[in-house]
Amino acid sequence: MRNEKWYHGDTIPGLITALFGYAVTIYTIIEPTFTWKAQTSDGVPGGGFFPVLLGLLLGVLGTVLFVKGLINKGSVTYFQLDAEVKSNLIKIGKTTVFIVIFFIVWQSTKRSFPSFIPSIALLSLVLNKTFGRSLKFNLIYTSVLVLFLYVSFVVGFSVQFNM
Amino acid sequence: MTAEIFFNALVQSLTPSVIFFLFLGSFIGTLIGALPGLSATMGIAILTPVTFWFARENGFAMLIGLWNSAIFAGGISAILINTPGTPASICQSFDGYALYRQGKGGLALGINVIYSFIGGTLSVICLILFSTPIARFTIRFNAPEYSLLALFGLSMMVAISGTNVLKGMILGVAGILLSTIGLDPILAIRRFTFGSINLMNGISFIPVMIGMFGIGEVFYQMYTYRKDEQEQEMAARQVNIALGRVLPTWKEFRELTIPTLIAAAQGIVIGAVPAAGGDVASIISWGNGKKLSKHPEEYGHGSLEGLAVASTANNAVIGGAMTTMMTLGIPGDSVTAILIGSLTMYGMQPGIKMFTDNIHFTGTIFALMILANVVFLIFGLTTAKLSAKVLNVAQPTVWTAVSILCVVGSFALNNNFFDVGIMFVAALFGFFFKVFEFPTGPFVLGLLLGNMLEANLRRALVMSYGNWSIFVTRPASLFLLVLIVLTFCWEPLKKLVTRNRKTNGESTDTV
Numbered sequence: 001m002r003n004e005k006w007y008h009g010d011t012i013p014g015l016i017t018a019l020f021g022y023a024v025t026i027y028t029i030i031e032p033t034f035t036w037k038a039q040t041s042d043g044v045p046g047g048g049f050f051p052v053l054l055g056l057l058l059g060v061l062g063t064v065l066f067v068k069g070l071i072n073k074g075s076v077t078y079f080q081l082d083a084e085v086k087s088n089l090i091k092i093g094k095t096t097v098f099i100v101i102f103f104i105v106w107q108s109t110k111r112s113f114p115s116f117i118p119s120i121a122l123l124s125l126v127l128n129k130t131f132g133r134s135l136k137f138n139l140i141y142t143s144v145l146v147l148f149l150y151v152s153f154v155v156g157f158s159v160q161f162n163m
Numbered sequence: 164m165t166a167e168i169f170f171n172a173l174v175q176s177l178t179p180s181v182i183f184f185l186f187l188g189s190f191i192g193t194l195i196g197a198l199p200g201l202s203a204t205m206g207i208a209i210l211t212p213v214t215f216w217f218a219r220e221n222g223f224a225m226l227i228g229l230w231n232s233a234i235f236a237g238g239i240s241a242i243l244i245n246t247p248g249t250p251a252s253i254c255q256s257f258d259g260y261a262l263y264r265q266g267k268g269g270l271a272l273g274i275n276v277i278y279s280f281i282g283g284t285l286s287v288i289c290l291i292l293f294s295t296p297i298a299r300f301t302i303r304f305n306a307p308e309y310s311l312l313a314l315f316g317l318s319m320m321v322a323i324s325g326t327n328v329l330k331g332m333i334l335g336v337a338g339i340l341l342s343t344i345g346l347d348p349i350l351a352i353r354r355f356t357f358g359s360i361n362l363m364n365g366i367s368f369i370p371v372m373i374g375m376f377g378i379g380e381v382f383y384q385m386y387t388y389r390k391d392e393q394e395q396e397m398a399a400r401q402v403n404i405a406l407g408r409v410l411p412t413w414k415e416f417r418e419l420t421i422p423t424l425i426a427a428a429q430g431i432v433i434g435a436v437p438a439a440g441g442d443v444a445s446i447i448s449w450g451n452g453k454k455l456s457k458h459p460e461e462y463g464h465g466s467l468e469g470l471a472v473a474s475t476a477n478n479a480v481i482g483g484a485m486t487t488m489m490t491l492g493i494p495g496d497s498v499t500a501i502l503i504g505s506l507t508m509y510g511m512q513p514g515i516k517m518f519t520d521n522i523h524f525t526g527t528i529f530a531l532m533i534l535a536n537v538v539f540l541i542f543g544l545t546t547a548k549l550s551a552k553v554l555n556v557a558q559p560t561v562w563t564a565v566s567i568l569c570v571v572g573s574f575a576l577n578n579n580f581f582d583v584g585i586m587f588v589a590a591l592f593g594f595f596f597k598v599f600e601f602p603t604g605p606f607v608l609g610l611l612l613g614n615m616l617e618a619n620l621r622r623a624l625v626m627s628y629g630n631w632s633i634f635v636t637r638p639a640s641l642f643l644l645v646l647i648v649l650t651f652c653w654e655p656l657k658k659l660v661t662r663n664r665k666t667n668g669e670s671t672d673t674v
Contacts, residue, residue, distance in 0.1 A: 010599070013599050013601070017333055017337075024340065033352050033353070034352070034354065044621065044624050044625050044628070044629050045620075045621050045624060046350065046352075047347040047349075047350050047352035047354060049621070050339075050343050050617045051340065051343050051354065051355075054336055054339055054340040054343070055340065057336050058333065058336050058337060058340060061329065061332055061333045061336065062333065064329060065329055065330070065333065068329070084388075084389060084390070085386070088385055088386050088387075088388055089386065091385055092382050092385050092386060092594070095382070095385070095566070096591070099378075099566065099570070099587065100587075102570075103580075103583070103584075103587075107580060120567060120570075120571075123567065124563055124567060127562070127563045127566060127567075128559075128563050131559035131562060131563065132559065133559060133560075141560070141563070145563070145564060145567065149567070149571060152213075153571055153575060156216075157213075157216040157575065159571075159574070159575045159578060160578050161574065163578060
C-alpha cells in the first residue's frame with residue numbers, strides 16, 4: 001500500500017511556485033521604479049505592469065497546483081527511492097559538485113596560469129570514474145576529448161578560456 | 164522570394180565549404196539521432212555556439228544538416244533495437260523492428276532514409292512556395308498583431324501540454340517572467356538586475372537551451388538509468404540479424420506513393436502548428452495511414468507502408484516548422500526556437516524582414532534545406548548497414564562529453580563565464596522540471612516570446628493611448644484573439660461534450 005503524505009506529489013512544487021510568484025508580486029509592488037502605469041501618457045502600462053501580472057498569475061497557478069496536490073493526498077510520488085535510484089541520485093549529486101568545483105578552480109586560477117585545459121581534463125577523469133568507466137577507457141577518452149577541445153576551441157576558434 | 168533568388172542561392176551554396184559542413188552536420192546528426200537519449204534539440208543546442216565562429220552559410224549548413232539527419236537517424240535505433248532515437252521516431256519502431264526481426268532490416272533502413280528524404284523535400288518545397296505569401300500577409304501586422312501572435316504561440320504550447328496543462332501554464336508564465344529581467348523594452352528601466360551588469364541585457368536564450376537540453380537531459384538520463392535494462396539493451400545491440408537488401412522494388416515504391424503523400428501533407432500542416440513536433444505528426448499520420456490502408460492488419464507487424472508513412476511524416480514536419488519560424492517568428496518546435504536565437508545572434512530577426520532585408524540569406528536557408536535532404540539521402544543509403552555500429556556506444560560515454568561540451572559551448576558564445584552559470588542553473592531546473600513532469604516546451608517558448616509579447620503589447624497601448632479595444636477593432640488581431648480563445652477553450656469544451664454524451668448515453672440505457 002502506498003504511503004500517502006500531504007507533501008508528496010505536486011504539493012511542494014505548487015507551494016514553491018506560489019511563494020515565488022507572490023514574492024515577485026510583492027517585490028515589484030514595493031520597488032518604486034516598477035510602476036503599474038507609465039509616467040508618459042495615461043493608461044499606458046509601466047515597467048512593473050508585466051512583472052506584477054505574471055507574478056500574481058504564477059502565484060495563483062502555484063496555489064491551484066498546491067491545492068490539487070493536497071486533494072490528491074500525494075497519490076503521485078515523483079522520487080521512488082529504491083536502491084538504484086538512490087545510487088543514481090548520489091551520482092547526480094557528485095557530478096554537480098564536481099562541475100561546481102571545476103568552475104571554482106577554473107575561475108580562481110585563470111589569472112595565475114592557464115588552468116582551463118588541465119581542469120577540464122581532471123573533470124573528464126573524475127566524471128568517467130563516477131560513471132564507472134575503466135581506467136584505460138578513461139585515460140584514452142579524456143586524452144581524445146581534451147585534444148579535440150584544445151585543437152578546435154583554443155587553437156581553431158581562439159576562445160579565451162583564461163581571460 | 165523569386166525563383167531567381169532561390170536558384171542563385173542554390174548555386175552559390177554549392178561551394179566545397181558549404182558541402183563539407185552539410186556532410187559534417189549530417190554525420191553528427193546521424194550519430195545523435197541514432198543514439199537513444201540524444202535528441203536533435205540537444206545536438207543543435209550544443210553546436211550552435213560553435214557555428215558562430217564560421218561564416219553564417221557554413222554555420223547554418225552544419226545546423227540544418229544536423230537537424231534533418233538527426234530526425235531520419237532516429238529511425239535507425241527504432242528499427243534495429245526497438246528504441247526510438249528521437250521522440251519523432253516512435254512510430255517507426257512499430258513496424259521497423261518487426262521488419263528487422265523478419266530479416267528485412269536493410270529494407271527497413273532504406274525505406275526510412277528514402278521516405279524521410281521524400282517527406283523532407285516535399286516540406287521544403289511547401290516552405291519555398293508558401294512562406295513568401297504568408298510573410299507578405301504579415302506586412303499589415305503591427306504591434307497589436309505581433310503581441311497576439313506571441314500569445315497565440317504560447318497558447319498552442321500550453322494546449323498541447325497533454326495532461327499537464329496547469330504545469331505547462333506555470334512554466335509558460337515563468338518563462339515570460341524570466342524574459343522581463345534586464346532593461347524594460349519601452350522605458351529602459353532596470354528590472355530584476357540586482358546591480359548586475361550581466362543581467363542588464365536579460366537572460367540569454369541559448370545558454371538556457373544548452374543547459375536544459377544538454378546537462379539537464381544528462382542528469383535525467385542518470386536519474387532514470389537502470390543497469391540491468393542497459394545491459395539487456397546493449398546485448399540486443401550486439402545481435403546481428405541479416406539485414407538484406409536496402410532499396411525497395413519499383414512495385415513497392417508505387418504502392419507507397421499515395422499513403423506517403425498524404426502523410427507528407429499531414430506532417431507539413433502539423434509542423435506549421437507551433438509546438439506540435441515530429442512525434443505528434445508521426446503518431447497522427449501512422450494512425451490515419453492505418454485507417455486508410457488496404458492492409459490495416461499489417462500495421463504494427465512489419466508493414467512497409469506503416470514505416471514509410473511514419474518516416475515521411477516526421478521529416479515533413481521540418482519544412483512546416485520552418486515556415487512558421489521564418490514568416491511569423493514563432494518557433495514550430497524547440498529546434499526552430501534555437502534557430503531563432505541563432506539568427507538573432509547573426510543580427511537577423513525572423514519574420515517579414517527575412518523576406519525584405521535578408522532575402523538572399525533566406526534563399527540560402529531554403530537552398531540548404533534542399534541540399535541537406537540530398538546529403539542525408541546519399542549519406543543514409545551508403546551507410547545504412549554501417550549505421551548499426553553507432554548503437555554500440557553506451558550512455559555513460561555520452562554523459563561526460565555532453566557535460567563538458569555544454570560548459571565549453573556556453574562559454575564560447577561570448578567568452579563570458581556568466582553564460583556558463585546561466586547554463587548550469589538552467590540544467591538543474593531542467594532536471595527538476597523533467598522529474599516533476601513539468602513540460603519544458605512552454606518555458607522555452609515563454610522565454611523566447613516573452614519580450615515580443617510585452618514589447619508589442621505595450622507598444623500597441625502606446626499607439627491607442629491606453630485603449631485596450633485596439634486588440635478587437637483591427638480584423639487581423641481580432642482573428643488572432645478568437646484563435647487564442649479557441650485554443651484555451653478547446654480542451655475544456657471537448658471534455659464537456661464528452662461528459663454530456665456519456666451522461667446522455669447512460670440516461671438512454673436507464674430508460
